[in-house]
Amino acid sequence: MSTAPTLVVEDLKTWFYTKAGVVKAVDGVSFRAEAGKIVGLVGESGSGKTVTGFSIIGLVDPPGRIEGGRILFKGRNLVGLTEEELRKLRGSRIAMIFQDPMMTLNPVLRIETQMVEAVRAHVDVSEAEARRRARDALGQVGIPSPEERLKAYPHQFSGGMRQRVAIAIALINKPDLIIADEPTTALDVTIQAQILFEVQKLCRQTGTALIWITHDLSVVASLADEVCVMYAGKIVEQGTVDDVLDRPAHPYTHGLMCSVPSANRRGAPLRQIPGVMPSLLDLPSGCSFRPRCSRADGACLEPPPMAPVGPGRLARCFHPLHGEGV
Amino acid sequence: MATVIERDGIEVVPAAPAEAPFRRFVAEFAESRLAVVALVVLAMIIVAALAAPLISPQDPYDLNQLDILDGRLPPGAESAAGFTFWLGSDDQGRDMLSAILYGLRISLGVGVMSAVIAVLIGTAAGLAAAYFGGRIDTLIMRIVDIQLSFPAILVALILLAVLGQGTGKIIVALVTVQWAYYARTVRGTALVERGKEYVEAARCLALGHGRILFRHLLPNCLPPLIVVATVQVAHAIALEATLSFLGIGLPITEPSLGLLIANGYEYMMSGKYWISFFPGVALLITIVSINLVGDQLRDVLNPRLRK
Amino acid sequence: MTVFIIRRVMQSILVLFVMSLLVFVGVYAIGNPVEIFVAADADQAERARVIAALGLDKPLWEQYLLFIRNAVMGDLGKSFVFNQPALGLILQRMPATLELAFTAMVIALALGIPLGMYAGFRPQSRIAKAIMAGSILGFSLPTFWVGLMLIMVFAVELGWLPSTGRGATAEVFGIETSLATWDGLSHVLLPALNLALFKLSLVIRLTRAGMRENMLMDYVKFARAKGLTMRRVVFVHVLKNIMIPIVTVVGLELGSVIAFAVVTETVFAWPGMGKLIIDSINNLDRPVIVAYMLITVTMFIVINLVVDVLYSVLDPRVRLADMKG
Numbered sequence: 030m031s032t033a034p035t036l037v038v039e040d041l042k043t044w045f046y047t048k049a050g051v052v053k054a055v056d057g058v059s060f061r062a063e064a065g066k067i068v069g070l071v072g073e074s075g076s077g078k079t080v081t082g083f084s085i086i087g088l089v090d091p092p093g094r095i096e097g098g099r100i101l102f103k104g105r106n107l108v109g110l111t112e113e114e115l116r117k118l119r120g121s122r123i124a125m126i127f128q129d130p131m132m133t134l135n136p137v138l139r140i141e142t143q144m145v146e147a148v149r150a151h152v153d154v155s156e157a158e159a160r161r162r163a164r165d166a167l168g169q170v171g172i173p174s175p176e177e178r179l180k181a182y183p184h185q186f187s188g189g190m191r192q193r194v195a196i197a198i199a200l201i202n203k204p205d206l207i208i209a210d211e212p213t214t215a216l217d218v219t220i221q222a223q224i225l226f227e228v229q230k231l232c233r234q235t236g237t238a239l240i241w242i243t244h245d246l247s248v249v250a251s252l253a254d255e256v257c258v259m260y261a262g263k264i265v266e267q268g269t270v271d272d273v274l275d276r277p278a279h280p281y282t283h284g285l286m287c288s289v290p291s292a293n294r295r296g297a298p299l300r301q302i303p304g305v306m307p308s309l310l311d312l313p314s315g316c317s318f319r320p321r322c323s324r325a326d327g328a329c330l331e332p333p334p335m336a337p338v339g340p341g342r343l344a345r346c347f348h349p350l351h352g353e354g355v
Numbered sequence: 356m357a358t359v360i361e362r363d364g365i366e367v368v369p370a371a372p373a374e375a376p377f378r379r380f381v382a383e384f385a386e387s388r389l390a391v392v393a394l395v396v397l398a399m400i401i402v403a404a405l406a407a408p409l410i411s412p413q414d415p416y417d418l419n420q421l422d423i424l425d426g427r428l429p430p431g432a433e434s435a436a437g438f439t440f441w442l443g444s445d446d447q448g449r450d451m452l453s454a455i456l457y458g459l460r461i462s463l464g465v466g467v468m469s470a471v472i473a474v475l476i477g478t479a480a481g482l483a484a485a486y487f488g489g490r491i492d493t494l495i496m497r498i499v500d501i502q503l504s505f506p507a508i509l510v511a512l513i514l515l516a517v518l519g520q521g522t523g524k525i526i527v528a529l530v531t532v533q534w535a536y537y538a539r540t541v542r543g544t545a546l547v548e549r550g551k552e553y554v555e556a557a558r559c560l561a562l563g564h565g566r567i568l569f570r571h572l573l574p575n576c577l578p579p580l581i582v583v584a585t586v587q588v589a590h591a592i593a594l595e596a597t598l599s600f601l602g603i604g605l606p607i608t609e610p611s612l613g614l615l616i617a618n619g620y621e622y623m624m625s626g627k628y629w630i631s632f633f634p635g636v637a638l639l640i641t642i643v644s645i646n647l648v649g650d651q652l653r654d655v656l657n658p659r660l661r662k
Numbered sequence: 663m664t665v666f667i668i669r670r671v672m673q674s675i676l677v678l679f680v681m682s683l684l685v686f687v688g689v690y691a692i693g694n695p696v697e698i699f700v701a702a703d704a705d706q707a708e709r710a711r712v713i714a715a716l717g718l719d720k721p722l723w724e725q726y727l728l729f730i731r732n733a734v735m736g737d738l739g740k741s742f743v744f745n746q747p748a749l750g751l752i753l754q755r756m757p758a759t760l761e762l763a764f765t766a767m768v769i770a771l772a773l774g775i776p777l778g779m780y781a782g783f784r785p786q787s788r789i790a791k792a793i794m795a796g797s798i799l800g801f802s803l804p805t806f807w808v809g810l811m812l813i814m815v816f817a818v819e820l821g822w823l824p825s826t827g828r829g830a831t832a833e834v835f836g837i838e839t840s841l842a843t844w845d846g847l848s849h850v851l852l853p854a855l856n857l858a859l860f861k862l863s864l865v866i867r868l869t870r871a872g873m874r875e876n877m878l879m880d881y882v883k884f885a886r887a888k889g890l891t892m893r894r895v896v897f898v899h900v901l902k903n904i905m906i907p908i909v910t911v912v913g914l915e916l917g918s919v920i921a922f923a924v925v926t927e928t929v930f931a932w933p934g935m936g937k938l939i940i941d942s943i944n945n946l947d948r949p950v951i952v953a954y955m956l957i958t959v960t961m962f963i964v965i966n967l968v969v970d971v972l973y974s975v976l977d978p979r980v981r982l983a984d985m986k987g
Contacts, residue, residue: 088886112892120889127887132880137902146898147888198888501677504966506918508925509958516943516951517688593804600806601928603943616807620929624825628814635807643802650798 033104035206035238036062036085041098043077043084052309054080054093056262059335060255062206062238067229069253069270070242071285073306077262078242082208085240086125087115103205121151124199128211130191134183140167140194141179147198166197171227189220196228203235210242225252246289250274258282261306261317264335268342278338278349280322316346324348383655390651393644400641404459411453413438416610422448427627443629445618451629454615455637461611462638465522466592469529474584476530477537478576482568484538485545496542499535507532507594515603525604529591540583544576578656585649589642596638612638667971674967681959682733685952686726733956739949743942748953752935758828759934761839762926763919765850766857767912774862775908778869783896785874793866800863805922809856809929816852823852826931853930857923861915868911872904906973913969917962 043055055077062068072078083089085100087107100107102123107115119125127133135143144163148154154162160179167175170193183191192212199207209228213221229252232239241253249256250270257267258279266279277283284302304321313319315330322329328347338344338351385391403410413420425448428440442451484495502510511528518524548554549572557567598604599613600620607614612634619630700712718725732738738748781790817825828840828849840846876882877900885895924936931937935954942950 086887088883116889116891118889119887125884125887127880127884129880133884135881135885135899135903137906138899143885146890146894150889150891150894195884501680505959505962506921508918509921509962512921512924512939512943513688513955516939516955589802593802596804597806597925601925601940603940613806616810620810623810623814624818626818628818631807631810632814635804635810638804638807639802642804643799646798646802 033101034061034063035103036240037099037101038081038085039099039101041081041084041100042096043080043089043093044096046092046094047310050310053262053312054309055084057098058257058259058262058264059098060257060264060267062240062255064205064238065233065236066255067232067239067241067253069249069256070240070259071244071246071249071256072259073244075261075306075309076259078259079210081259082125082210082240082242085206086119086123086208087112088119088125117151120147120199120204121202122204123206123208124202124204126192126195126199126207126209126212129215130188130195130212131215133195134191136183138182139179140181140183140186144179144194144198144201147201151202162201163197166201167194169200169231170194170197171223172197189216189224192216192220192224196224200231200235204237206238206240207232208240208242211244213248214243214245221248228252246274246285258285261312262309263317263345264343265318265346266342266344268339272339272342276350278342278344278351279318279346280324280348280350281318282344283350284321324350380655384651387651387654390647393647393651396640397644397648400459400644401463403456404463407453407456407460411450411456412441413450413453415449415453415457427622427630429627430629430633442633443627445615445630446622451615451633454610455612455634458610458612458615458634459637459641461605461609462592462595462613463641465526465529465595465605465611466588469526469591469595470533470584470588472526473530473533473587474537474580477534478541478573478580480534481538481541481543482545482572482576485542485549486564486568486572492542495538499538502531502535503539507590508597511594511598512603515598520603520606522605522609525595525598528598529595532594533587533591536583536587537580540579541576544579545572548572548575582649582653582656585645585652589645589649592638592645593642670967670970674963678960678963681963682730682956683726685955685959686729738953738956741942741947741950743945743947743950748949749957751950752938752953752957755933755935755938757839758932759920759923759927759936761841762850762853762857762923762932762934763916765841765854766919766923767861767916769854769858770861770865771908771912773858774865775869778866779873779896779901781866782870782873782877785870790870794870797863797866800859800866803859805856805860806925806929808859809853809926812852812856813929824849825852828933853926853932856929857919857926860922861912861919864915865908865912868908869904872907873900876900876903910969910973913972914966917965920961921958 038061039059041055041058042053045052045054058077058081060068060070070078070081080089080093084095085102085107087110089095095108098108102118107118110118134140141160141163144166145156145159148159148162149156163179164175167178172178172190172193178186183194186194192215196212212228213224216224225248228239231237241249243249253270255267256270256273257264258273258281259265260281266273266277266282273282274286277286281302287300288302290299302321307313307317307320316322316325316333319325319329326348333345333347335343335345336349338349384394408414425438425440425444427446428444428448430441430443430451431439432443433439438450440450440452442455444450445454480495480499484492510532514528514531515524518527554567554571557571595604595611596613596616599611600617602617605611605614610618615634616631616638619627619632619634622630696709696713696718700709704712713719720728736747736749740746741748741751744751777793781793784790813825816823828846840850882895882899885899886892890899920936923932923934924940926932927934927936928940935957938950939954941947942954
């Protein structure tokens with residue numbers, strides 16, 4: 030394609046300066062997101078996937094700071110923009126959806142207020158016009174009788190409905206990029222499936238690029254085009270969903286795939302990756318996954334580079350697996 | 356761990372040599388320099404109050420040493436006899452510094468005395484409520500709730516209006532105002548402790564009520580009790596001063612800081628500020644230093660409170 | 663909701679009953695009611711009249727009923743000093759006290775919320791630390807002494823503001839108030855500031871704590887992700903959330919401000935009911951004391967009741983929880 034991708038992240042470093050030391054929550058992350066495509070960003074809690082999302086939208090609060098790298102949004106570098114320049118992008122060109130719908134809507138403001146302000150923060154339209162757009166957005170995400178629901182307070186909605194409202198708010202200004210941070214984790218499985226389906230549809234229709242942050246590989250499998258697996262602040266493997274999930278190259282991805290319940294024989298103990306993710310303050314030398322890895326040897330004492338392991342695929346490992354399947 | 360003894364396949368980690376809890380407590384308290392300064396100031400105030408007769412330049416209530424002609428002299432002035440009033444003199448020609456030292460003695464004495472009595476009553480009530488539960492608990496806590504819904508000054512005012520004036524009566528009023536806080540604190544902590552297994556075990560062993568209450572429950576209530584008591588002593592001192600200033604607290608024969616300030620009130624208008632000002636400063640320093648120490652105590656003892 | 667209100671009203675009536683019993687016991691059992699309701703210099707006929715009126719020759723429970731009946735009818739005896747019905751005397755002084763308490767509350771809120779918000783928004787800044795140090799001082803300073811210092815600085819040394827009395831009043835909407843004249847305002851400023859100081863510290867601390875807590879919430883991040891300005895996030899989203907606890911606490915503290923007005927009124931010779939009660943205690947004007955006790959206690963119970971009910975009405979979430987429960 031001739032047009033530039035919606036988002037290119039290059040060697041992003043976001044570090045937190047705490048009393049206990051410097052936490053390198055994101056340490057050299059690179060990936061891209063194309064219009065109308067969905068990128069899954071997978072990792073355990075603490076792997077840096079959420080901080081990556083906040084870095085892109087410019088909401089890293091002190092003691093955190095973007096320490097290096099570039100975030101090219103439609104060719105424009107977002108790193109180093111002023112707060113006001115970032116504010117104008119947030120919610121209009123780049124939107125974000127959060128994990129817990131119970132916490133993201135303000136409990137004491139009407140849905141209407143929270144939607145209208147999102148419009149009027151970016152475009153100079155009348156109250157009535159903003160309200161009309163709010164109503165349309167609610168209808169778009171499948172909320173019945175949106176006109177009446179605008180008057181309601183968040184606590185009058187169920188969790189699933191609240192997340193739909195949050196998605197409607199994210200969509201309201203027709204952004205080019207949406208960052209969704211585990212938006213279905215707190216929901217029932219059936220509602221999760223509905224929302225996944227609808228988000229996918231909306232994204233394809235409008236040509237929005239979507240970054241879907243999750244720890245759940247099955248969500249990524251059914252939703253994403255590309256996937257990036259994060260571990261301890263770094264991307265350890267990336268490629269298309271089919272490639273990565275069917276034939277994981279990095280031992281960590283392989284371990285993750287093995288620990289999905291459906292990949293296990295019924296009645297057999299669940300296979301899991303031994304050990305826990307190391308503290309970001311006290312990372313092992315070389316490969317961060319080394320202490321938990323069955324394939325590790327002396328070579329892994331050096332930090333492995335991101336290296337191609339197939340067409341359009343990268344993995345950060347000296348001893349990648351080759352199509353062993355799960 | 357340096358040594359891990361393996362016994363029957365189970366790792367047994369030997370207990371770390373018990374770091375003296377008091378040493379750790381002191382170290383944590385000392386983390387705030389402000390609190391340490393406050394503690395030192397408070398210690399000096401207490402020593403000064405205790406030693407007032409020894410260190411005051413003058414016995415302010417020995418009429419032989421007073422000369423009315425020395426009345427209302429500004430700070431630093433000298434009396435006819437060549438005596439320097441560092442903080443000025445009052446209308447009777449009394450050295451303010453000496454009067455303040457004696458006043459501190461009375462203010463602290465009344466405050467601490469009332470706190471001690473209130474701690475005893477409140478602890479007993481709180482322990483009883485937590486340990487026996489049921490109707491006793493409901494009754495005691497209902498009284499506590501009702502009383503705490505009225506401001507301290509109103510309760511004290513009403514009591515003193517009914518009882519009349521006097522040192523004993525103001526202590527009764529201060530105790531009445533305070534006990535409910537202790538009762539609530541002790542009950543809260545004791546309830547948590549009561550639910551724990553070791554108390555259950557003690558009950559199963561059929562240990563007496565007294566033993567469980569005083570050997571098991573009470574020691575665990577001490578840290579929050581100490582914090583509340585520190586704050587309450589400051590409150591009691593301020594309340595006594597206020598009531599004495601209003602003329603319904605201590606009698607004129609017990610000139611606490613509040614009475615000294617009241618005494619200087621009428622001279623304030625004519626610009627003779629020192630008669631009220633310096634006793635007020637002494638009161639302020641006392642209360643602030645107690646509060647600062649209390650704040651730090653709360654932070655240090657917090658892990659216990661948070662449970 | 664209705665069940666909650668009914669239960670709460672019943673509770674208040676019970677407390678009122680208990681308090682009236684306590685006052686009765688204080689007056690009739692511990693004290694000598696004849697001495698309390700008859701002036702020392704009254705003659706024999708007057709004594710006999712009062713004894714009959716109070717029913718002191720009757721059993722104690724009948725005396726209590728009579729006491730309550732008199733109280734409900736508004737007959738709480740005559741002031742020895744003013745020779746007026748005690749109840750009327752207090753009601754006459756009440757507006758001045760309420761005016762002072764109201765002004766103090768307004769000052770505490772108008773200064774406390776912005777200062778607390780700043781201290782919570784930039785907790786590490788020097789100004790925030792100064793604000794918090796000031797609030798510790800505000801908690802520690804004895805009200806009466808601060809009042810004296812205010813008089814000394816602003817009335818005696820600088821001569822900017824009058825030190826005592828209420829000043830001229832004017833009628834607004836049928837209420838005599840000194841807030842309607844410049845002279846009255848200049849008189850109310852110092853005492854109200856004095857009375858506000860403690861509550862100001864409280865409001866600062868509450869607001870700061872609420873601010874810090876709310877700024878970390880997801881809804882703030884989400885509001886910022888919508889591209890709202892920080893100003894709108896803080897002044898609309900966060901402020902609305904922290905106002906609920908502040909309003910509750912301030913409502914509950916209104917009673918305590920009225921009680922503390924006793925001190926400020928004495929210092930500034932403000933002609934309210936607080937000064938009246940202190941004067942009455944000093945003059946042994948006991949009918950006024952008894953009337954004051956009953957009135958303030960009732961007032962307190964009513965304030966607590968109203969705040970509780972209001973709170974359940976204000977917060978949409980509490981409303982819902984209550985309906986479920």
